[in-house]
Structure formats: structure tokens, C-alpha cells
Amino acid sequence: MTTTTRRAALALTLMAPSIVRAQGTRWPDRPIRMIVPFGTGGGTDITMRLLAPKLAQILGVSVVVENRPGGGSTVGTDYVAKLPPDGATFVFATLSSTGLAVGLYRNLPYDPVRDLTAIAPTNFIPICHSITTRGLTARTTEEWIAALRANPGRYSYGSAGVGTSGHIASAAFLTQTGTEAVHVPYRAPGQVYTALIAGEIQFNSDIPSLMLPYHTDGQARTLFVATDERSSLMPDVPTAAEVGLPGYKSYSWYGVFGPANLPAPITTRMASAIDEALADPAISARLEAMGTPTMRGYTPERFAQYVKDEIALWVPIVRASGATAD
Structure with missing residues (x-):
């Protein structure tokens, strides 16, 4: 490593904590909003309201669940995609918000890969x-x-x-x-x-x-x-x-995303908090009892790649079905 490279690496290392401090004295330093882009009473709403108190305990601030339904989850997801990456608001998105939406909408107002920061999945959803x-x-x-x-x-x-x-x-x-x-x-x-x-x-x-x-x-x-x-x-x-329907499969998954360019320290901290919440015996038992097993051990990088792979898998399936949303 050259002297210039070492200096650049040191600068990035020193910058990371300052990015978090720039949001306040620490992150999080204010209540967090978790947008559920579906109505009340569904799997996403139930799951996030189960996780929110534990995340609040781990992070030390309130986690407020807010339902913003519409457009098959694209309205609430787009809302978060357009917000500044300050760690104040996240979206509890799904396969519907990502791979399915890309296949359904010719003019989807956001790109799930470009406009969102993948943080961590929570559970797998059989259909x-x-x-x-x-x-x-x-x-x-x-x-x-x-x-x-x-x-x-x-x-x-x-x-x-x-x-x-x-x-x-x-x-x-x-x-x-x-x-x-x-x-x-x-x-x-x-x-x-x-x-x-x-x-x-x-x-x-x-x-x-x-x-x-x-x-x-x-x-x-x-x-x-x-x-x-x-x-x-x-x-x-x-x-x-x-x-008698070999090859027919359908499922979903839930996961937490932030706006694009969310600072790495915030992304990493939130991912860690989600994994810790999923490890809670009461929460994992409840999700298992719902028939929606946890998806633990994902780094943000691994989850981001998972989302890309799911988009590649599901877009052709959606288009072959003839379903459209435009």
C-alpha cells in the first residue's frame, strides 16, 4: 500500500464516525420511523409491530411504525427512496416492492437497487x-x-x-x-x-x-x-x-431498507440491531409460529446481492404471467 493509499484509507476510517455524528451526537439521536408500505393487519404490519419494540430497546430510541399503503407497496417504498439518507426513516419492503414491482411497472418511480440501501432481511414468507x-x-x-x-x-x-x-x-x-x-x-x-x-x-x-x-x-x-x-x-x-403443479413456486420475504447512500455506519448498526432482534427467543418463536422463519446472518452486502438475484429471477416470471400495473 502506497503512502497516498494509506492516507486515503485513514481518512475514510476517520470519516465514518463523523458521518454518524453529523446526524447528531450519535446515531440514532431521535425517534426512527419505520414505513410499512401496506395496510394494517397483514404480514408486514404484524411482523414490524412485533420487531419495533425490540429494535427500540436495542437502539435506545422509539421506533414508530407508520402504514403508507398503495400501489402494491410502491407508494410507501417510493416515499422513503426520495428521503435524505439521514437515518431517520426506513421502509419495511418486500419482494413485492422490489423484484415484482420492476416486472409490473414500466415507469416505476424508483430503482430498488439504485434508490434504496439494502440493510437486512427479516423473514421468509411461503404462499x-x-x-x-x-x-x-x-x-x-x-x-x-x-x-x-x-x-x-x-x-x-x-x-x-x-x-x-x-x-x-x-x-x-x-x-x-x-x-x-x-x-x-x-x-x-x-x-x-x-x-x-x-x-x-x-x-x-x-x-x-x-x-x-x-x-x-x-x-x-x-x-x-x-x-x-x-x-x-x-x-x-x-x-x-x-x-400436480411441478415447478410452481411462490413466496415473499420482508426486509428493511433505507434511502440511497445511507452512511455505512448507520447501515451496519441497523443491520446488527435487526439481527439481534431476530435472535430474541420470543420473537423468533412468534415468527416460526406464523410460519415465516427468520432470515438471520445477512450482512448488508449479502442482502443487497440477494435483492439483485431476486429481481433477476422474478421479473421474467411476472412478465410471463401477463400481469401489469401501468
């Missing part, structure tokens, strides 16, 4: 496919696909918004089975379930923990889970491959 029991006689996936084929465009499915994982999972299911149905987007997950059990929509794709009560009491029937293994919450429900 299951369920139908209402009100007005439907189908009891198996085979019978349900037959009903769809016999009635193209007659049935409808709900999601928490255009471009959400639930939307794309159902659209991809229709593509794979060569069937048609009408998409009905809602602003919050709770509205989807109200419509499903009332028979106003006939099916949806969502996380097992939200579906479980309705599956258990018979108001809906979960036909399969779209991952390699059965869900621990629904051991009686087969996988997509087991019901």
Missing part, C-alpha cells in the same frame, strides 16, 4: 392458495382447476394490491393452469379475507398464518402451499408439486 367454501363445490386442486376451465373469467381473486406477492402468485397460477379469472385489488389484507369468506371473491394467495383460521373453521379451503415443503402450520395441506 398458499385458498378458495372460498361459499358457493364452490370444489374440494381438490384438480376440481378447482376444472371449474376455472369450465368458467373462464367467471371467478375472481383478491389481493392486498396490484403487484403484491398475492397478486402475482395467483396470476402465475392462472398462467400455469391455462385458466382465467378477474383480479380484485384491495387496500388491506383484512378486506381480502372478508370478501373471501363472504364468497365475493373465490380465491386468493397469501401467507399460511393469515389463512389458517379460515381453513380451520371451514370458511375457506387451502388447497396447496407453493413451496418445496409443507407448512408447519398446515401439515395437512400438500405442496404444489404434490397436487
